[in-house]
Amino acid sequence: MSDSLEVGKKLVAFCKEGKFKDAINSLYSPKIVSVEPGSMPPMPAKMEGIEAIRGKTDWWEKNHEVHSLKVEGPWPHGDRFIVRFVMDVTAKAGPMAGKRMTMDETGLYTVKDGKVVHEEFFYHGG
Protein backbone atom coordinates (compact mmCIF):
# COMPACT_ATOMS: atom_id res chain seq x y z
CA MET A 1 0.00 0.00 0.00
CA SER A 2 1.31 3.44 -0.85
CA ASP A 3 2.18 5.89 1.91
CA SER A 4 -0.55 8.26 0.78
CA LEU A 5 -3.30 5.62 0.84
CA GLU A 6 -2.20 4.39 4.26
CA VAL A 7 -1.99 7.91 5.72
CA GLY A 8 -5.31 8.80 4.06
CA LYS A 9 -7.07 5.82 5.64
CA LYS A 10 -5.77 6.76 9.08
CA LEU A 11 -6.81 10.40 8.60
CA VAL A 12 -10.32 9.37 7.54
CA ALA A 13 -10.62 7.04 10.54
CA PHE A 14 -9.65 9.82 12.98
CA CYS A 15 -11.92 12.40 11.32
CA LYS A 16 -14.93 10.06 11.29
CA GLU A 17 -14.70 10.07 15.09
CA GLY A 18 -14.24 13.84 15.17
CA LYS A 19 -10.65 13.37 16.40
CA PHE A 20 -9.14 16.15 14.29
CA LYS A 21 -6.44 16.88 16.88
CA ASP A 22 -5.36 13.22 16.98
CA ALA A 23 -5.10 13.26 13.17
CA ILE A 24 -2.83 16.31 13.35
CA ASN A 25 -0.72 14.95 16.20
CA SER A 26 -0.05 11.58 14.60
CA LEU A 27 -0.12 12.25 10.87
CA TYR A 28 1.03 15.84 10.24
CA SER A 29 4.53 17.12 9.56
CA PRO A 30 5.80 19.94 11.83
CA LYS A 31 6.08 21.95 8.58
CA ILE A 32 2.48 21.40 7.45
CA VAL A 33 1.03 24.08 5.13
CA SER A 34 -2.76 24.49 5.17
CA VAL A 35 -4.66 26.50 2.54
CA GLU A 36 -8.34 27.51 2.44
CA PRO A 37 -10.00 28.97 -0.69
CA GLY A 38 -10.21 32.31 1.13
CA SER A 39 -9.58 33.80 4.56
CA MET A 40 -12.01 33.03 7.38
CA PRO A 41 -11.39 35.97 9.71
CA PRO A 42 -9.57 35.83 12.08
CA MET A 43 -7.85 33.01 10.18
CA PRO A 44 -5.82 33.79 7.04
CA ALA A 45 -6.26 31.59 3.96
CA LYS A 46 -2.77 30.14 4.27
CA MET A 47 -1.25 28.90 7.52
CA GLU A 48 2.06 27.22 8.16
CA GLY A 49 3.45 25.01 10.91
CA ILE A 50 1.76 22.42 13.11
CA GLU A 51 1.20 24.86 16.00
CA ALA A 52 -0.73 27.22 13.73
CA ILE A 53 -2.85 24.32 12.45
CA ARG A 54 -3.58 23.15 15.99
CA GLY A 55 -4.66 26.73 16.75
CA LYS A 56 -6.93 26.78 13.71
CA THR A 57 -8.52 23.50 14.80
CA ASP A 58 -9.04 24.82 18.34
CA TRP A 59 -10.67 27.96 16.93
CA TRP A 60 -12.91 25.91 14.63
CA GLU A 61 -13.97 23.51 17.41
CA LYS A 62 -14.72 26.38 19.82
CA ASN A 63 -16.82 28.20 17.26
CA HIS A 64 -18.93 25.37 15.86
CA GLU A 65 -21.29 22.83 17.34
CA VAL A 66 -21.13 19.67 15.21
CA HIS A 67 -24.46 17.84 14.92
CA SER A 68 -23.27 15.20 12.48
CA LEU A 69 -20.24 14.45 10.37
CA LYS A 70 -19.71 12.30 7.27
CA VAL A 71 -16.21 11.61 5.99
CA GLU A 72 -15.62 9.84 2.65
CA GLY A 73 -12.46 8.63 0.93
CA PRO A 74 -9.53 8.58 0.75
CA TRP A 75 -9.11 8.72 -3.03
CA PRO A 76 -5.36 8.40 -3.71
CA HIS A 77 -3.14 9.45 -6.62
CA GLY A 78 0.62 9.10 -6.16
CA ASP A 79 1.73 11.04 -3.08
CA ARG A 80 -1.63 12.80 -2.70
CA PHE A 81 -5.16 11.87 -1.63
CA ILE A 82 -8.58 13.51 -1.52
CA VAL A 83 -11.12 13.29 1.33
CA ARG A 84 -14.69 14.62 1.46
CA PHE A 85 -16.29 16.10 4.58
CA VAL A 86 -20.00 16.80 5.03
CA MET A 87 -20.77 18.49 8.34
CA ASP A 88 -24.02 19.61 9.84
CA VAL A 89 -22.98 22.44 12.19
CA THR A 90 -24.23 25.47 14.05
CA ALA A 91 -21.89 28.45 14.31
CA LYS A 92 -21.43 29.67 17.90
CA ALA A 93 -19.87 33.06 17.15
CA GLY A 94 -19.21 35.55 14.39
CA PRO A 95 -21.59 36.73 11.66
CA MET A 96 -23.15 33.26 11.31
CA ALA A 97 -23.75 32.78 15.07
CA GLY A 98 -26.79 30.60 15.73
CA LYS A 99 -27.11 29.57 12.11
CA ARG A 100 -27.29 25.86 11.36
CA MET A 101 -25.70 24.93 8.04
CA THR A 102 -24.31 22.05 6.02
CA MET A 103 -20.65 22.36 5.12
CA ASP A 104 -19.67 20.17 2.18
CA GLU A 105 -16.00 20.30 1.22
CA THR A 106 -13.11 18.26 -0.08
CA GLY A 107 -9.50 18.29 1.08
CA LEU A 108 -6.47 17.57 -1.10
CA TYR A 109 -3.55 16.24 0.96
CA THR A 110 0.11 15.71 0.06
CA VAL A 111 2.22 13.12 1.90
CA LYS A 112 6.00 13.15 2.21
CA ASP A 113 8.03 10.67 4.28
CA GLY A 114 4.82 9.27 5.76
CA LYS A 115 3.48 12.65 6.99
CA VAL A 116 0.97 15.15 5.64
CA VAL A 117 2.96 18.19 4.50
CA HIS A 118 0.25 20.11 2.62
CA GLU A 119 -3.53 20.31 2.80
CA GLU A 120 -5.86 22.38 0.65
CA PHE A 121 -9.60 22.69 1.09
CA PHE A 122 -12.05 23.03 -1.79
CA TYR A 123 -15.52 24.49 -1.34
CA HIS A 124 -17.79 27.25 -2.52
CA GLY A 125 -18.16 30.01 0.03
CA GLY A 126 -21.64 31.20 -0.82
Next chain:
Amino acid sequence: MSDSLEVGKKLVAFCKEGKFKDAINSLYSPKIVSVEPGSMPPMPAKMEGIEAIRGKTDWWEKNHEVHSLKVEGPWPHGDRFIVRFVMDVTAKAGPMAGKRMTMDETGLYTVKDGKVVHEEFFYHGG
Protein backbone atom coordinates in the same frame (compact mmCIF):
# COMPACT_ATOMS: atom_id res chain seq x y z
CA MET B 1 -18.59 33.57 -10.03
CA SER B 2 -15.05 32.38 -10.67
CA ASP B 3 -14.13 30.75 -13.96
CA SER B 4 -13.37 27.48 -12.23
CA LEU B 5 -16.72 27.30 -10.44
CA GLU B 6 -18.61 28.17 -13.62
CA VAL B 7 -16.68 25.63 -15.73
CA GLY B 8 -17.04 23.04 -12.96
CA LYS B 9 -20.81 23.46 -12.84
CA LYS B 10 -21.07 23.01 -16.60
CA LEU B 11 -18.83 19.93 -16.49
CA VAL B 12 -20.93 18.36 -13.72
CA ALA B 13 -24.14 19.08 -15.66
CA PHE B 14 -22.79 17.36 -18.80
CA CYS B 15 -21.40 14.38 -16.89
CA LYS B 16 -24.64 13.82 -14.95
CA GLU B 17 -26.28 13.18 -18.33
CA GLY B 18 -23.39 10.94 -19.43
CA LYS B 19 -22.40 13.54 -22.04
CA PHE B 20 -18.64 13.20 -21.54
CA LYS B 21 -17.90 14.04 -25.17
CA ASP B 22 -19.94 17.25 -24.98
CA ALA B 23 -18.02 18.23 -21.84
CA ILE B 24 -14.72 17.75 -23.69
CA ASN B 25 -15.89 19.54 -26.83
CA SER B 26 -17.19 22.62 -25.05
CA LEU B 27 -15.01 22.92 -21.95
CA TYR B 28 -11.56 21.45 -22.71
CA SER B 29 -8.47 23.21 -24.03
CA PRO B 30 -6.86 21.72 -27.18
CA LYS B 31 -3.80 21.27 -24.95
CA ILE B 32 -5.56 19.34 -22.19
CA VAL B 33 -3.37 17.01 -20.10
CA SER B 34 -5.10 14.03 -18.45
CA VAL B 35 -3.47 11.90 -15.74
CA GLU B 36 -4.67 8.64 -14.15
CA PRO B 37 -3.06 7.16 -10.99
CA GLY B 38 -1.65 4.37 -13.21
CA SER B 39 -1.86 3.06 -16.77
CA MET B 40 -5.02 1.25 -17.88
CA PRO B 41 -3.70 -0.78 -20.81
CA PRO B 42 -3.91 0.08 -23.63
CA MET B 43 -4.13 3.62 -22.22
CA PRO B 44 -1.04 5.20 -20.63
CA ALA B 45 -1.40 7.04 -17.30
CA LYS B 46 -0.71 10.43 -18.89
CA MET B 47 -2.28 11.62 -22.13
CA GLU B 48 -2.00 14.97 -23.86
CA GLY B 49 -4.11 16.84 -26.42
CA ILE B 50 -7.85 16.92 -26.95
CA GLU B 51 -7.79 14.26 -29.68
CA ALA B 52 -6.08 11.78 -27.35
CA ILE B 53 -8.66 12.52 -24.64
CA ARG B 54 -11.53 12.02 -27.09
CA GLY B 55 -9.94 8.69 -28.02
CA LYS B 56 -9.67 7.70 -24.36
CA THR B 57 -13.35 8.55 -23.84
CA ASP B 58 -14.34 6.53 -26.92
CA TRP B 59 -12.33 3.59 -25.63
CA TRP B 60 -13.92 3.84 -22.19
CA GLU B 61 -17.47 4.12 -23.54
CA LYS B 62 -16.96 1.13 -25.88
CA ASN B 63 -15.59 -1.03 -23.10
CA HIS B 64 -18.06 -0.29 -20.30
CA GLU B 65 -21.80 -0.58 -19.92
CA VAL B 66 -22.97 2.13 -17.49
CA HIS B 67 -25.91 1.07 -15.30
CA SER B 68 -25.98 4.23 -13.21
CA LEU B 69 -23.93 7.32 -12.64
CA LYS B 70 -23.72 9.81 -9.76
CA VAL B 71 -21.75 13.03 -10.14
CA GLU B 72 -21.14 15.34 -7.15
CA GLY B 73 -19.52 18.76 -6.91
CA PRO B 74 -17.90 20.91 -8.08
CA TRP B 75 -15.82 21.94 -5.07
CA PRO B 76 -13.73 24.94 -6.17
CA HIS B 77 -10.45 26.43 -4.93
CA GLY B 78 -8.92 29.23 -7.01
CA ASP B 79 -8.38 28.04 -10.58
CA ARG B 80 -9.12 24.40 -9.70
CA PHE B 81 -12.15 22.31 -8.78
CA ILE B 82 -12.86 18.75 -7.64
CA VAL B 83 -15.69 16.50 -8.86
CA ARG B 84 -16.72 13.05 -7.60
CA PHE B 85 -17.96 10.25 -9.84
CA VAL B 86 -19.65 7.06 -8.66
CA MET B 87 -20.41 4.67 -11.51
CA ASP B 88 -22.06 1.28 -11.53
CA VAL B 89 -20.59 -0.39 -14.64
CA THR B 90 -19.98 -3.73 -16.30
CA ALA B 91 -16.73 -4.13 -18.26
CA LYS B 92 -17.30 -5.41 -21.80
CA ALA B 93 -13.73 -6.43 -22.62
CA GLY B 94 -10.32 -7.05 -21.08
CA PRO B 95 -9.48 -8.93 -17.87
CA MET B 96 -12.61 -7.60 -16.12
CA ALA B 97 -15.02 -8.52 -18.95
CA GLY B 98 -18.50 -9.36 -17.66
CA LYS B 99 -17.70 -8.09 -14.18
CA ARG B 100 -20.06 -5.57 -12.65
CA MET B 101 -18.36 -3.11 -10.34
CA THR B 102 -18.71 0.26 -8.63
CA MET B 103 -16.12 2.83 -9.63
CA ASP B 104 -15.76 5.63 -7.09
CA GLU B 105 -13.28 8.34 -8.00
CA THR B 106 -12.58 12.05 -7.78
CA GLY B 107 -11.18 14.33 -10.47
CA LEU B 108 -9.06 17.43 -9.85
CA TYR B 109 -9.41 19.94 -12.69
CA THR B 110 -7.41 23.09 -13.51
CA VAL B 111 -8.98 25.93 -15.51
CA LYS B 112 -7.09 28.52 -17.56
CA ASP B 113 -8.72 31.19 -19.76
CA GLY B 114 -12.10 29.53 -19.24
CA LYS B 115 -11.01 26.05 -20.38
CA VAL B 116 -9.95 22.86 -18.58
CA VAL B 117 -6.20 22.47 -19.19
CA HIS B 118 -5.43 19.67 -16.71
CA GLU B 119 -7.38 16.82 -15.15
CA GLU B 120 -6.15 14.22 -12.68
CA PHE B 121 -8.13 11.29 -11.37
CA PHE B 122 -7.85 9.95 -7.84
CA TYR B 123 -8.87 6.40 -6.93
CA HIS B 124 -7.57 3.20 -5.46
CA GLY B 125 -6.97 0.53 -8.08
CA GLY B 126 -7.65 -2.59 -6.06
